[in-house]
Amino acid sequence: MTAPVTLPLWLFALIFAFAAVSFATHFLFPSVRWFLRRRLEKAVARLNERLERPIEPFRLLRRYDLIQRLLYHPEVTQAIVEYAAKNGVREDVAFEKARRYAREIVPSFSAFTYFGLGLRGARWLSNTLYRVRLGHHEADALSTIDPEATVIFVMNHRSNMDYVLVTHLAANRSALSYAVGEWAQVWPLSQLIRAMGAYFIRRKSRDALYRKVLRRYVQMATSGGVTQAIFPEGGLSLDGALAEPKVGLLSYILDDLDLAARDVVFVPVGLNYDRVLEDKVLTKAGQSGTRRFDASVSRVIRGVFHQFWLRMTGRFHRFGYAAVSFGAPLSLRANVPLAGDATDLARDLMSRIARIVPVLPVPLVAYLLMRGPQSRADLAAAFSAALDALPDAHVHLPRNSREYAVEVGLRALIERGIVHEQDGRLAIVPDQAALANYYARSIEHLF
Structure with a gap:
């Protein structure tokens, strides 16, 4: 019973590995899982104290x-x-x-x-x-x-x-x-x-x-x-x-x-x-009549890196409200x-x-401009009239100013090439009409 047994090194290593796995699965892992479970239960109990619904x-x-x-x-x-x-x-x-x-x-x-x-x-x-x-x-x-x-x-x-x-x-x-x-x-x-x-x-x-x-x-x-x-x-x-x-x-x-x-x-x-990240992809799918989105992983990655580069160079601006x-x-x-x-x-x-x-500057300005070219003064007047017609809607006015809200919405649409201004008149760019309509329709039902 006490005589030595000679084994090849590879066989001893294999037996040791099986023994280690058996020890881990039967003794170590259950103990670790029990310990972590107890820690988790205590953490969740503390978290539930500050949640309205635990x-x-x-x-x-x-x-x-x-x-x-x-x-x-x-x-x-x-x-x-x-x-x-x-x-x-x-x-x-x-x-x-x-x-x-x-x-x-x-x-x-x-x-x-x-x-x-x-x-x-x-x-x-x-x-x-x-x-x-x-x-x-x-x-x-x-x-x-x-x-x-x-x-x-x-x-x-x-x-x-x-x-x-x-x-x-x-x-x-x-x-x-x-x-x-x-x-x-x-x-x-x-x-x-x-x-x-x-x-x-x-x-x-x-x-x-x-x-x-x-x-x-x-x-x-x-x-x-x-x-x-x-x-x-x-x-x-x-x-x-x-x-x-x-x-x-x-x-x-x-x-x-x-x-x-x-x-x-x-x-x-x-x-x-004010701006939906996927707006062009969605409107294109809508025009084609299918829900097949042209949004590959590589395209998403390029967009992320582009925004990251703008942020690194100090040219990044948030996409509105x-x-x-x-x-x-x-x-x-x-x-x-x-x-x-x-x-x-x-x-x-x-x-x-x-x-x-909610009614935001870009959707409301787009809704008003979809009704035809107009001057900045006409747009400001139409904006105020629209707000008066929506007494029960939630309208976010930047700086609590109607004039500034018009400026915010109009600037965003002009910068994206959806609206152009010529001879003091504002109008939707023809090939961007679908995009303008996309934002206008988000609040159209309120009218």
């Missing part, structure tokens, strides 16, 4: 556990069986397909990533690119929302900056879980977005199994009290105007909803910009008829969003 326990569950709970729900299991029978495949093959869908949808929320990296990044980027303003704000109504209710922010979709801007302005309320389209499923962006609690959706998928998995996850998140943010329009506006709402996610939220157990409260959010308005919350428990029809609910929410879209 982070829900549902979001702190392990991603693996969420996926397992999702896959073994009776509705999803039945959908797997039906998919296998319809497509002539084994049930284990259909189950693996459902697992891939679940792994794609379910986020891996990290409080550190959201409130550390994500929130600081959102605040820095928002204030670097824009002069951010908080518009209409129902502070008293928002503060009276039932703490146990599930809050869902519903907003118009103008730009991919919407995610960044609302995350920044809602920072003291809660961590938002966004429904994000396929555009974000690019590594490493997808990992960052998933760690911030967003879940991916395939907007055009007609796969019944995928729809069932997505539907069940949305229901789990809603019943778990997760604060969410969705875009009823279902995509970016291509012409600047508010689009007809889609009822996909809203119907999932309303299905199997138990308002007696937990109320669902919708908060309308209206956004507008960006404003966000928060409207009065809509409780489904207090409006039970709306809980029975996703279409009626979607239309009601879009009408609430439409009423609080």
Whole structure:
């Protein structure tokens, strides 16, 4: 028993490696995970003390556990069986397909990533690119929302900056879980977005199994009290105007909803910009009649480096104003008829969003100039008349001056080549009419 054993060096190294891995997985890693978990729980508890709506326990569950709970729900299991029978495949093959869908949808929320990296990044980027303003704000109504209710922010979709801007302005309320389209499923962006609690959706998928998995996850998140943010329009506006709402996610939220157990409260959010970063890409897609965006990764990188170079050389200017308005919350428990029809609910929410879209200098000047050439004096008079016709709208006036607001809006349009001035007359440049109309239509419904 005590006789020495001679082994080749490679075999001894292999045995040592297996022993080290076994020790790490059975003793070291569980201890480290337990220690980090305790630290995380304490950090989240401190964080919840300063949030209006604490982070829900549902979001702190392990991603693996969420996926397992999702896959073994009776509705999803039945959908797997039906998919296998319809497509002539084994049930284990259909189950693996459902697992891939679940792994794609379910986020891996990290409080550190959201409130550390994500929130600081959102605040820095928002204030670097824009002069951010908080518009209409129902502070008293928002503060009276039932703490146990599930809050869902519903907003118009103008730009991919919407995610960044609302995350920044809602920072003291809660961590938002966004429904994000396929555009974000690019590594490493997808990992960052998933760690911030967003879940991916395939907007055009007609796969019944995928729809069932997505539907069940949305229901789990809603019943778990997760604060969410969705875009009823279902995509970016291509012409600047508010689009007809889609009822996909809203119907999932309303299905199997138990308002007696937990109320669902919708908060309308209206956004507008003096300049949308993707405006040319969106208007071009709108003119072509498709949603195929000419925005390659290389083009985005070139744009970022161009702005960085302008900043380094002292020539960078922010892209004007960006404003966000928060409207009065809509409780489904207090409006039970709306809980029975996703279409009626979607239309009601879009009408609430439409009423609080902020009016900014560039959109209003573009709207007035689209009506024909005019002098600066005519434009100033029309600007004042338009504001008088919008007594209930949120209008941001730089320096609280109508004259200066006209100058700000007009200067931005002239610098971009959208408006030209000749012989004291102002007019839209003909080949830039689509771009001018894009900004004008963002507030056209208010008139």
